[in-house]
Amino acid sequence: MQKLQQSPGLNLARGCFIAFAVIWTGFSCVFLLAGLSAVVVAFGASESAGPVWLSFLFPLVALLFVAIGIGLFVFAVRPLIAAARVNKPEIALSNATPRVGEELTLTYRQTFKRATDVASIALQLIFRESATYQRGTDSVTVTDDKVIQQFDYPGRRYEAGELFNVRRNVMIPDDAMHSFAATHNKLLWLIRAQIKMQGWPDFVEEYALTVLPEMAR
Amino acid sequence: MANANIQITLSDGEPMGALLRYEPGSALRGTVQLTTDGAINYRAAYIRLQWRTEGRGDRDQEKCGERLLAEGALVPNANLSKDFNFTLPREPWSFAGHYINLVWEIAVVVDLPLARDIVQAEQFILAPRR
Numbered sequence: 528m529q530k531l532q533q534s535p536g537l538n539l540a541r542g543c544f545i546a547f548a549v550i551w552t553g554f555s556c557v558f559l560l561a562g563l564s565a566v567v568v569a570f571g572a573s574e575s576a577g578p579v580w581l582s583f584l585f586p587l588v589a590l591l592f593v594a595i596g597i598g599l600f601v602f603a604v605r606p607l608i609a610a611a612r613v614n615k616p617e618i619a620l621s622n623a624t625p626r627v628g629e630e631l632t633l634t635y636r637q638t639f640k641r642a643t644d645v646a647s648i649a650l651q652l653i654f655r656e657s658a659t660y661q662r663g664t665d666s667v668t669v670t671d672d673k674v675i676q677q678f679d680y681p682g683r684r685y686e687a688g689e690l691f692n693v694r695r696n697v698m699i700p701d702d703a704m705h706s707f708a709a710t711h712n713k714l715l716w717l718i719r720a721q722i723k724m725q726g727w728p729d730f731v732e733e734y735a736l737t738v739l740p741e742m743a744r
Numbered sequence: 745m746a747n748a749n750i751q752i753t754l755s756d757g758e759p760m761g762a763l764l765r766y767e768p769g770s771a772l773r774g775t776v777q778l779t780t781d782g783a784i785n786y787r788a789a790y791i792r793l794q795w796r797t798e799g800r801g802d803r804d805q806e807k808c809g810e811r812l813l814a815e816g817a818l819v820p821n822a823n824l825s826k827d828f829n830f831t832l833p834r835e836p837w838s839f840a841g842h843y844i845n846l847v848w849e850i851a852v853v854v855d856l857p858l859a860r861d862i863v864q865a866e867q868f869i870l871a872p873r874r
Contacts, residue, residue: 658801709804740835
């Protein structure tokens with residue numbers, strides 16, 4: 528069995544999202560402090576330049592931006608919160624570089640750090656198209672996922688230290704395309720694991736495999 | 745400016761819809777015919793084996809082989825014919841998806857000085873029999 532490595536793209540996207548949320552919130556706090564300072568000055572002035580309520584407008588808008596930033600940050604760290612409930616899984620394939628039409632054995636092992644009520648567990652074999660294009664000065668990437676095979680496991684309570692361990696056969700279809708990567712266009716094969724936990728964000732991880740440009744038979 | 749009429753004929757492939765299919769790693773043979781209705785001054789004309797992507801993403805492409813068709817000036821009513829033979833690579837295979845298409849083609853390119861090149865292409869499918 529060959530262990531699969533975590534797909535780097537997902538962690539990179541998460542990291543960028545967290546960084547953006549932190550920067551957004553930071554700048555919004557600066558504007559909020561500046562607005563609050565202006566309110567203090569307005570109240571302390573002997574003659575006000577305009578209505579008092581006007582001096583609250585800027586800090587209120589800044590507060591809204593701070594709230595948005597905090598919301599973005601909470602959303603961005605949800606995967607990290609989910610990872611507090613489960614250990615990193617061990618995913619292995621009988622062949623990490625299969626050919627088209629090849630049948631593989633997938634093993635998935637994961638322990639729970641804390642007692643958790645799991646709503647469902649899903650393992651998916653996914654074929655992903657990823658296309659990047661320039662839109663003005665921005666680089667935009669669009670993806671399309673096709674679920675080739677899915678294995679669902681019912682929810683139940685897992686105690687701390689309990690192991691979720693499954694072994695399944697997966698098949699790269701006969702009419703599939705091999706993995707492909709160019710500068711702007713990529714065709715990727717992934718194993719995605721998704722654990723829905725009651726009261727907690729979903730645990731989602733992706734693991735890349737390379738399908739060779741060869742037929743199994 | 746005079747026009748060039750370019751005809752590309754591929755041989756030996758397996759018909760698959762409107763295109764011919766070739767096995768990865770196999771030989772791709774064909775003939776190029778180039779006729780003109782006037783004199784064309786060009787640097788050179790090439791026969792290229794290449795793939796490119798189409799669709800939502802910016803284009804990726806790669807030239808996998810090239811043969812010289814002719815060079816110099818083409819006299820009026822010139823009639824060039826040349827057979828070509830390429831060994832196809834094993835990848836990437838032709839693909840038609842949601843956002844990305846990967847297209848293989850034989851392209852004849854007439855390289856004109858200070859003008860847009862004359863290009864004519866004939867697509868084919870590079871994929872194993874399934």
